[in-house]
Amino acid sequence: MMFLADHVGSEGAALGTLRSYMAAINRIHVEAGLMPPGDDPQMTLFLRSMRKVVKPRDPQAEISALKIGPLREVCRYLDSIGPDPVEVRDRALFALHRAGAGDGEISRLCWEDVRLTEKRATVHLRSVRADRSDRTIRIDAHSDPQICGVRALRSWREVGGTSVQWVITATGKAGARDDRAWTSRDVFRIRKSRLDSLGRFGQRVPVDAAMALLGSARPDVLRDKALILTGFAGAFRRPDVLGFRWSDLTVVDSGMVLRLRRSKTDRVGDGVDVGIPRGVSPTTDPVAALLAWRDRMVRQVGPEVMEYGYCFPKVGRAGRIGIEPLTTTALSVLVRERMAQAGIEGRWSGRSLRRGFISTAADLGMRLEDIAKGSRHATLDSLVLYIANDDPWRRNPASQVGL
Numbered sequence: 001m002m003f004l005a006d007h008v009g010s011e012g013a014a015l016g017t018l019r020s021y022m023a024a025i026n027r028i029h030v031e032a033g034l035m036p037p038g039d040d041p042q043m044t045l046f047l048r049s050m051r052k053v054v055k056p057r058d059p060q061a062e063i064s065a066l067k068i069g070p071l072r073e074v075c076r077y078l079d080s081i082g083p084d085p086v087e088v089r090d091r092a093l094f095a096l097h098r099a100g101a102g103d104g105e106i107s108r109l110c111w112e113d114v115r116l117t118e119k120r121a122t123v124h125l126r127s128v129r130a131d132r133s134d135r136t137i138r139i140d141a142h143s144d145p146q147i148c149g150v151r152a153l154r155s156w157r158e159v160g161g162t163s164v165q166w167v168i169t170a171t172g173k174a175g176a177r178d179d180r181a182w183t184s185r186d187v188f189r190i191r192k193s194r195l196d197s198l199g200r201f202g203q204r205v206p207v208d209a210a211m212a213l214l215g216s217a218r219p220d221v222l223r224d225k226a227l228i229l230t231g232f233a234g235a236f237r238r239p240d241v242l243g244f245r246w247s248d249l250t251v252v253d254s255g256m257v258l259r260l261r262r263s264k265t266d267r268v269g270d271g272v273d274v275g276i277p278r279g280v281s282p283t284t285d286p287v288a289a290l291l292a293w294r295d296r297m298v299r300q301v302g303p304e305v306m307e308y309g310y311c312f313p314k315v316g317r318a319g320r321i322g323i324e325p326l327t328t329t330a331l332s333v334l335v336r337e338r339m340a341q342a343g344i345e346g347r348w349s350g351r352s353l354r355r356g357f358i359s360t361a362a363d364l365g366m367r368l369e370d371i372a373k374g375s376r377h378a379t380l381d382s383l384v385l386y387i388a389n390d391d392p393w394r395r396n397p398a399s400q401v402g403l
Contacts, residue, residue: 001046008053015054022047064346065388066356067363068284070339071232075283077342078225083215085159085175087319090194091214092156093168094207095149096123097191099139104128104184109167114153121150128184146212155215197318200301212299213319219296220315224338226293227312227331229286230258231353233276235375237264238328238350246294246306254278255287265378272376297321358386 004021007013013021022043026036037043066074096106105125113124121139142148156167160177168187170178198213199205205213231241240263248259255277262269279285290311297305301321314322314330326334331350339348346352354375361371368380377383 001043004046004050008050012054015051018050018054019047062347062388063349063351063355065359065386066228066232066335066339066346066348066352067360067388068356070344070346071228071356072281072284073344074228074338074342075225078221078338079283081218081221083155083159084173084218086171086173087214087218088152088156088159089168089171090190091152091211093187093191094194094211094214095139095152096168098207098211099123099137099149101125101137102128102184103187103191106168107182107184107187110165111157111162111167112165114167116150116154116157119150121153144212146216147208152211152215193318197316197320198300205300217292217296219300219319219321222289222293222296223312223315224334226286226289227326228335228338228353229279229284229289230276230311231331231350232357233279233286234258234274235354235357236260236274237354238331239264241353242310242312242325242328242331244311246297246309246311249290249294249311251287251291256290260376263376265376274376355386355388358383359388362387362389 003025004018007018007021022038026038029036093106096109097103101109101123102125105128108126108128109123113126115122119141123137123139125135125137127134139149139153141150145151159175160171164177164179166179166181169180169182194214195204195207195210198210227241230236230244231238234241240260243262244258244260248261250257250259255275258274258276259271260266260274261271263272266272276286276290278287282288294306294311297309300319301309309323310325312326314324314326316322328350332348335350335352336348339346358371358375361374362368368383371377372380372383375383375386377386
């Protein structure tokens with residue numbers, strides 16, 4: 001009692017935290033062969049009296065629930081994110097390199113030396129050495145648009161523009177470019193690091209494979225959308241959704257089934273199958289989002305990763321897909337950053353996904369028993385704590401009694 005009373009003050013622990021302390025003390029006593037003090041009737045009365053002393057939490061400090069409305073907004077924002085300008089530049093760099101241009105020639109190339117048509121690109125390469133003359137190379141259009149060098153150069157000119165005379169130079173994530181020429185070492189460094197980052201577990205990827213991956217949907221955007229929608233649709237806890245491996249996924253006609261092997265309420269590991277239905281809207285379809293992310297992983301790291309790889313691994317700044325899964329802290333940062341980028345105010349974290357699903361289901365009038373079954377809550381008391389009722393007029397009984 002004295003220990004718990006010491007943790008009650010102006011900035012003391014919440015009542016739920018005090019109960020968790022009591023549970024830990026009980027466990028230690030049981031392991032020592034002693035009677036748990038929490039079972040004493042005086043302890044029960046003491047904890048009840050704490051409800052009058054413990055300061056209630058500020059409602060504004062609670063984690064915001066990511067309900068269906070904000071969920072649609074953040075998904076629309078993720079869909080609106082275009083290709084990374086740096087990837088588009090590197091794709092054009094690989095097109096020039098594949099056509100036979102050297103690193104020094106690429107670093108000195110200006111837009112006035114490039115002529116583009118629908119079917120051909122003619123590039124005048126200035127000699128790096130004084131004892132060698134200039135030369136001209138021709139790049140013909142390829143039937144496969146993903147590895148077409150002409151399309152790669154045209155896309156880069158559309159994204160980067162010709163305000164900077166140099167074709168290949170330093171580029172920011174927003175498309176801003178430095179008006180200075182690169183050196184051959186700069187071109188070599190970018191080319192090597194990009195091939196390494198897109199490779200499979202340290203192996204360098206071929207140039208054609210790199211061009212096919214670059215300039216399309218960003219891998220971190222595909223992963224983040226799949227993660228947000230999967231976490232929401234399954235009402236998963238943070239460790240649960242991050243612990244999924246691709247071997248736990250089964251695609252069926254009506255959607256997909258995720259095998260949750262262990263969870264907070266299943267310490268033994270009996271496991272449960274969680275069904276995720278296909279979405280009505282392609283913007284918020286969790287099945288389509290997860291399969292799109294899986295397709296990107298297969299193309300980049302190979303199908304063998306599907307046997308043991310995590311569904312939501314880390315993605316590096318250069319597009320490298322890691323092996324280890326995201327941490328729960330990284331998930332909270334991810335949700336917080338994406339919501340801020342979409343301009344949606346709130347106090348967001350990884351718990352917002354689970355709380356948002358439960359709150360949305362409650363707003364739609366679903367029975368608490370059905371919601372608890374979908375969210376895998378052991379008791380309805382703990383389920384109610386997840387419901388965010390931020391609209392005092394929603395399902396207000398006073399509006400239905402005939403006043």
